[in-house]
Amino acid sequence: MTTDVHQLDDGAWVSVNDSREVNVSDLWRLAAHDFCACALADFLAEGFVEVSADGANVEGRIAGRCIQCGAEGVTDWLTLGRVDPDTGEFRPVVPESVHLPGRRRRPAAPR
Amino acid sequence: MPSKVERWKDETYGMEIREHLLRFAEEGWDAIPEDEHDAWFERFKWWGLYHQRKGQESYFMMRIGTPMGRMTPEQLRTVGEVARDYATGPVENPEFGDAYADFTTRQSIQLHWIKVEDIPDIWDELESVGLSTIQACGDSWRNIVGSPVAGRDADELVDVWPIVQELHEKFKGNDLYANLPRKWKVAMTGDRRGSGQGDINDLAFEPAIKELDGEEVEGFNVNVGGGLSRKEPRFARDIDVFCRPENAADVAAGMSSLFRDYGDRDDRFNARIKFLIDEWGPEKMRSVLQEEYMDYELPTAGQGLRDEYDYNAGRTDAHGDYIGVHDQSDGQNFVGLSVLVGRMSADDVIELADRAEAYGSEMIGLTQRQNLIVGDIADEDLDDFLDEDLLEEHSPDPHPFMRGSIACTGTEYCSLSIVETKNRMVRYGRWLRDNVDLPEGVNDFHIHLSGCTASCAQPQIADISLRGMKTRKDGDAVEAFDVGLGGGLGENPTFADWVKMRVPADEVPGYIANLLEAFEAERESPEQSFRDFVAERDEDELANLAESAETSYEDPYLGNTKLTWYPYAEDTSMDASPAPTDPNDQPLPSDD
Numbered sequence: 001m002t003t004d005v006h007q008l009d010d011g012a013w014v015s016v017n018d019s020r021e022v023n024v025s026d027l028w029r030l031a032a033h034d035f036c037a038c039a040l041a042d043f044l045a046e047g048f049v050e051v052s053a054d055g056a057n058v059e060g061r062i063a064g065r066c067i068q069c070g071a072e073g074v075t076d077w078l079t080l081g082r083v084d085p086d087t088g089e090f091r092p093v094v095p096e097s098v099h100l101p102g103r104r105r106r107p108a109a110p111r
Numbered sequence: 112m113p114s115k116v117e118r119w120k121d122e123t124y125g126m127e128i129r130e131h132l133l134r135f136a137e138e139g140w141d142a143i144p145e146d147e148h149d150a151w152f153e154r155f156k157w158w159g160l161y162h163q164r165k166g167q168e169s170y171f172m173m174r175i176g177t178p179m180g181r182m183t184p185e186q187l188r189t190v191g192e193v194a195r196d197y198a199t200g201p202v203e204n205p206e207f208g209d210a211y212a213d214f215t216t217r218q219s220i221q222l223h224w225i226k227v228e229d230i231p232d233i234w235d236e237l238e239s240v241g242l243s244t245i246q247a248c249g250d251s252w253r254n255i256v257g258s259p260v261a262g263r264d265a266d267e268l269v270d271v272w273p274i275v276q277e278l279h280e281k282f283k284g285n286d287l288y289a290n291l292p293r294k295w296k297v298a299m300t301g302d303r304r305g306s307g308q309g310d311i312n313d314l315a316f317e318p319a320i321k322e323l324d325g326e327e328v329e330g331f332n333v334n335v336g337g338g339l340s341r342k343e344p345r346f347a348r349d350i351d352v353f354c355r356p357e358n359a360a361d362v363a364a365g366m367s368s369l370f371r372d373y374g375d376r377d378d379r380f381n382a383r384i385k386f387l388i389d390e391w392g393p394e395k396m397r398s399v400l401q402e403e404y405m406d407y408e409l410p411t412a413g414q415g416l417r418d419e420y421d422y423n424a425g426r427t428d429a430h431g432d433y434i435g436v437h438d439q440s441d442g443q444n445f446v447g448l449s450v451l452v453g454r455m456s457a458d459d460v461i462e463l464a465d466r467a468e469a470y471g472s473e474m475i476g477l478t479q480r481q482n483l484i485v486g487d488i489a490d491e492d493l494d495d496f497l498d499e500d501l502l503e504e505h506s507p508d509p510h511p512f513m514r515g516s517i518a519c520t521g522t523e524y525c526s527l528s529i530v531e532t533k534n535r536m537v538r539y540g541r542w543l544r545d546n547v548d549l550p551e552g553v554n555d556f557h558i559h560l561s562g563c564t565a566s567c568a569q570p571q572i573a574d575i576s577l578r579g580m581k582t583r584k585d586g587d588a589v590e591a592f593d594v595g596l597g598g599g600l601g602e603n604p605t606f607a608d609w610v611k612m613r614v615p616a617d618e619v620p621g622y623i624a625n626l627l628e629a630f631e632a633e634r635e636s637p638e639q640s641f642r643d644f645v646a647e648r649d650e651d652e653l654a655n656l657a658e659s660a661e662t663s664y665e666d667p668y669l670g671n672t673k674l675t676w677y678p679y680a681e682d683t684s685m686d687a688s689p690a691p692t693d694p695n696d697q698p699l700p701s702d703d
Contacts, residue, residue, distance in 0.1 A: 018146045027588050044580065044581045046563065065580075067591075067613055070612055
């Protein structure tokens with residue numbers, strides 16, 4: 001199964017198989033990260049910079065800011081959700097739960 | 112590798128999109144294949160249609176480009192009628208009702224809740240009076256901005272209206288320039304006010320005088336690469352070119368061809384020409400323009416008029432806008448009216464068009480400060496016009512807080528925005544008007560509220576800049592703003608200093624009140640402008656000037672409005688959205 005994924009409208013949202021699925025303005029909790037000095041970053045997603053599909057997994061790098069410490073930048077790769085191989089339905093992760101960015105190294109992907 | 116958007120554009124783009132839109136209109140929303148939504152929505156932008164955000168599927172924002180914001184009363188009435196008849200959604204806005212038009216910072220008009228099925232009828236109505244949605248969005252020549260009163264302004268060097276009309280004709284619907292790497296924003300200024308705000312445009316023609324062949328010629332200096340978006344603000348840079356008025360179309364063609372050929376089509380985030388001039392520098396930009404795109408020798412830059420600019424310049428000796436009564440060069444008057452956050456009810460739009468026509472006006476102008484001008488009011492009619500009931504709401508002499516406020520679309524409709532904007536700015540304005548005394552001598556105070564880093568409300572060039580953010584308050588995520596101070600254009604354009612970060616939205620009015628109190632107490636004299644006051648202080652001093660505070664101001668939109676399907680619905684949850692809907696706003700049957 002091929003997953004078609006891209007960001008659109010200046011990075012405002014991520015489209016998965018031509019359905020807009022993940023939007024900016026959510027707060028993401030990041031642990032074990034190097035985005036800022038906070039043990040648990042409280043990261044506001046302001047724009048999707050890169051997105052990619054690794055099999056059924058949809059991943060992205062997001063520009064934004066930790067609202068605890070104010071650090072700005074782009075995150076390492078984050079899992080945004082997964083496409084159900086049986087139904088093709090996208091199941092997004094819950095941004096407010098804790099995420100571990102960049103756990104797997106991956107090549108740059110076309111946008 | 113070209114971006115996905117470029118591949119979609121290669122397949123279908125430009126004028127031909129119209130035929131597809133007409134087909135979809137006839138067959139209905141469901142005729143747009145679901146697996147092609149992204150591609151078609153990207154293409155529809157070229158014809159001025161922007162799909163609204165999550166929860167509002169099947170609804171579009173429609174943008175009408177009006178060069179320099181200039182219209183006839185008949186055209187304005189048509190906009191009001193289209194807004195009244197088509198721009199209504201399932202839920203009313205509590206501040207603005209059920210039908211309204213938005214006047215934008217680039218002198219265009221935006222209507223919301225547009226259904227694809229209605230587009231042919233809307234186009235028929237708009238085009239019957241000479242209005243169009245062509246290239247209002249998308250990767251091409253956007254609406255050309257400038258002074259709406261060009262040719263009538265008693266304070267101008269060159270009447271640019273004939274030139275702007277020429278550019279509009281030449282670059283709209285022209286296949287050579289239909290598919291650019293990204294948007295292309297052009298400003299043309301002929302007045303001494305700097306009202307084109309060319310500094311923040313991709314290509315700017317600024318009024319200038321140059322001695323050529325022993326003769327003093329009035330024309331333009333050419334600047335390139337301005338823009339505010341994505342935390343990468345740039346002022347347009349001088350490429351050392353003077354342009355005669357009769358050569359403006361050639362220079363514009365050369366520059367937009369250069370952008371078409373050299374702009375980055377692999378990375379849309381790097382595509383605007385501001386990044387190309389970062390890479391090349393102004394000298395190379397000039398030499399490539401000269402050598403590859405021009406068939407005459409470009410003169411070097413002339414003497415500009417920048418030291419006279421007062422538009423949005425934060426000066427104390429001149430209003431930085433078009434509000435109020437102004438002399439026309441023909442002895443009549445133009446009257447600038449305040450339109451708070453640029454939104455006017457459809458009924459008011461129609462009424463204003465009728466009133467303007469009744470007074471013999473042949474010109475309506477939309478300004479980059481989201482206000483509206485009625486031209487051609489004779490001296491003997493002026494008092495009667497100023498007494499019109501409509502001018503109580505849309506005043507030629509508004510309170511400075513109402514006069515200076517700008518806001519973008521925000522989470523009401525926009526995918527990008529982080530926060531609610533227009534209704535909030537209305538509430539800020541009212542609270543400030545009712546609770547805060549402006550320091551003596553302050554007649555203008557510009558607050559620009561933008562929902563995100565796209566900067567559609569031009570937040571970096573205001574006395575107070577508000578940019579949408581989030582923060583936590585008592586543990587809960589709330590809408591917030593980063594606050595900048597002291598930006599503006601004029602002789603020495605300056606971007607705001609961002610001095611307070613993540614101020615909860617309900618504490619912003621208190622911050623502004625405290626800030627103005629500090630300004631009054633610490634300024635050198637009542638003659639010192641707020642902008643100069645800010646410029647004299649370093650970052651730490653500015654950060655310590657004032658604190659945010661809760662006040663009697665109440666903010667009904669403090670929670671996450673982006674998680675709602677529509678922030679003002681009775682049931683705001685995404686599940687309560689009726690979208691996608693049929694042309695009567697009734698939910699379409701689900702496939703499930």
